[in-house]
Amino acid sequence: MSTPRLGLNNGVEMPALGFGVFQTPWDETIAAVAAALQVGYRHVATAAAYGNEREVGEAIRRSGLDRSEVFVETKAGPSLRPDRTTRVLGGRCGVETTHRMCTGHDRR
Secondary structure: OOOOEEEOOOOOEEEOOOEEOOOOOHHHHHHHHHHHHHOOOOEEEOOHHHOOHHHHHHHHHHHOOOHHHOEEEEEOOOOOOHHHHHHHHHHHHOOOOOOEEEOOOOOO
16 A cells, blocks of 8 residues: 655655554554554554553554654643653654654644
8 A cells, every 4th residue: 555645844754644543442452553554554643642652652563664664643732841742752652753743732
């Protein structure tokens, strides 16, 4: 599966089509994300409030894909300071980079 890419203001490109894990129970998230990656998804959208960021990261690690091939987007609550966001959310996902972080105040 090949999807068009969208350019962000910071120069990063993200796949236009993403696999979201909203309301995916943590104990089902690894299998769901693994299946999505297997069929060609390369953009996974999660959030701190979903409680499944760690499982998203685990599915990416188990996939055998190079980490640079998978775009991770997550959302944080407004209480998380911008200077700590990538480190904290990347730690929750267990991946070294969170490509796009939304605070809930972003306008699309």
